[in-house]
Amino acid sequence: MTVFAAVQRTGGEAVLRSVEARRACRNGMASSTAGVANGFVQGNLAILPEKLAGAFHRFCQLNPKPCPIIGMSDVGDPRIPALGLDLDIRTDVPRYRVWRDGEVTDEPTDIMNHWRDDLVTFVLGCSFSFEEALLDEGLPIRHIEHNVRVPMYRTNIACSPSGPFEGPMVVSMRPFKPADAIRAVQITSRFPSVHGAPVHLGHPHSIGIKDVAKPDYGDPVPVADDEIPVFWACGVTPQAVIANAKLPFAITHAPGLMLVTDLRNRQLAVL
Amino acid sequence: MTVFAAVQRTGGEAVLRSVEARRACRNGMASSTAGVANGFVQGNLAILPEKLAGAFHRFCQLNPKPCPIIGMSDVGDPRIPALGLDLDIRTDVPRYRVWRDGEVTDEPTDIMNHWRDDLVTFVLGCSFSFEEALLDEGLPIRHIEHNVRVPMYRTNIACSPSGPFEGPMVVSMRPFKPADAIRAVQITSRFPSVHGAPVHLGHPHSIGIKDVAKPDYGDPVPVADDEIPVFWACGVTPQAVIANAKLPFAITHAPGLMLVTDLRNRQLAVL
Incomplete structure (x- = not known):
């Protein structure tokens, strides 16, 4: 499905702002997402190898206030359709942090070269x-x-x-x-x-x-x-915990440079 | 309708506790209602002549946090069926305060001798x-x-x-x-x-x-x-305001000796 088909399906011009934000990231935009696509949910990112993903998922389950999961991928799948039909987690965040043994070793604007078939993506709610x-x-x-x-x-x-x-x-x-x-x-x-x-x-x-x-x-x-x-x-919290765990490999977003999703903030209200 | 018919209509034994509490008041019980008929709503009482009742009603409307109205009578009517089918406001509060010109002039256990055809009763929510x-x-x-x-x-x-x-x-x-x-x-x-x-x-x-x-x-x-x-x-707050207003005539409950109603506390939850 093309971006524009996705936009038409999910409500036209208004949704375009989140789709456009992700497209800008794909084209190299690498600045803070504060104030970008107002009204749309932004998320914290954690990408982990499958063999660590289970323990991290349970960590989020045990600590829902700092680590509320709003989206999650299949193993090796860079898409998270529930957060955006066109979303590709390898390109759609402005800037990433690649962690090896607890240290940031790279801060790229895409992770095409770091992607692996065993990676699982977690998107966590954000105070924006x-x-x-x-x-x-x-x-x-x-x-x-x-x-x-x-x-x-x-x-x-x-x-x-x-x-x-x-x-x-x-x-x-x-x-x-x-x-x-x-x-x-x-x-x-x-x-x-x-x-x-x-x-x-x-x-x-x-x-x-x-x-x-x-x-x-x-x-x-x-x-x-x-x-x-x-x-x-x-x-x-999850980023600090991932750093502290000194994992062989993990990827997060760079602080303040978040994933923009097609969810609306108002949809998250339970009342 | 008899007390027992009312009890049967509204749920049997459990409701009996509020009905029993009011009956005890009618029979002279004049102590604190803290802990009495747990689960049932208790209320603050304000009884005013009709010509002052409109201004007081508006005061409650303007100040809903200190003065939330949970029940109100018709002019001259001692009953408030919505709070208890058998309820008689002249006898069912453990102890009253009769105010004249801003002073407490009597603290009776019923107000049969003070009742008038122009009185309006307000029952206000209570922190219990x-x-x-x-x-x-x-x-x-x-x-x-x-x-x-x-x-x-x-x-x-x-x-x-x-x-x-x-x-x-x-x-x-x-x-x-x-x-x-x-x-x-x-x-x-x-x-x-x-x-x-x-x-x-x-x-x-x-x-x-x-x-x-x-x-x-x-x-x-x-x-x-x-x-x-x-x-x-x-x-x-309303009792202090009534005292401050130095009204020619008003009746309240004695502090801590409240009206016990048939409403359940849990019914008051909006969520």
Whole structure:
């Protein structure tokens, strides 16, 4: 089926934006996907050899808040039709990270040369989806206002281990005034497949964060005296766990350069 | 219809507990209804002359979080069949407060001698219902553990005024560990007719509370360093507003001695 046939089948011009985003990636676009194809679900990527995929799948099952699976491929199949009829996971992400023995050895814009018949692809939900829902409800998001990356922190919350996959949950933080923090709990509870409700609020040290001004990933943002820092499970967790496992071979996306899918953020709402 | 016919119509033995509770009140029972007829909705009471009832009804409409209406009578009618077929509001609350010009002038166990043909009854939701839901989910409630009344505070959050009815929102406070506070937001969001989600958490001074250890009503409870104080709109608000309005005549329940209805707490869940 051609791209345009797929577009016509799934709703015409509006869907074109996600299809176009993937086509741009195929043609070499290699910048952040923040703000790209608004309204469409973006995903974190993990590609693993079949013999490790079972343990990783179970890790996601055991840790659904940081690792919510929104799509998965067959062994050796680069397609994930449920996320886009034309989608080819080897070309459609802006930039990849190729991991060997726990180190990033390549950051290519496609993985045609790295593809193998035993690879399994996992696409995991991403906070961009719930951030859209928060913005739609008029809640201000500090790191977006400041045009920086969301601050992220390693916590003392241990993920449930599976095979070689183990490590702490990584969380992202967004500060809110208390009434907005309550509203943010309600809004994000509707989206369990993109991290869902927060895992913590108010006492960073209780989850092992010494200083919210010094994130482990991303950029710091100010938290006012009358605000509450609210923490969500973060899709960086599986990437940190994959690095920690020092696997012989794995592929992920480069942070912030995500897979754009044809799913709509609003479709992920359970209510 | 007799009491027993009503019981048979609405489900037999289980319903008997609410009917029995009201019958006990009719026969002089005048103690707290905390823990009475578990599973059944209890309500705050406000009885006003018809010429003030319209403004009070509008006050409730404007301030649904502290004043959620779960039942209302016709003018001069002591019955509220939707809350109990046998219910007689003149006898079925353990203890009443009769207000004249803003002062409590009588605390009788029935209001047969105070009843008038122009009175309108409002029954407002009460936190007992959502506390049951919190306990059912395994969340600990501090004031119940300590066997004291919930701590309540006047805030700097102004209710929207209507006629003579105006004043600050009163809130109740329950401390939780952060993850439990998030869960408590989710659980109580399901129950908008019994105050719903919290109105605040974490920064008492932001809503005009100088010292959580000194509640304006009820009893203090300890808040641990790793806990968050969570604040819900409270049914004491309408009583405080009625007192503040210095109405020529009004009747409420005595605090903690509520109307027991035939509604089930679980029926109030919107999800």
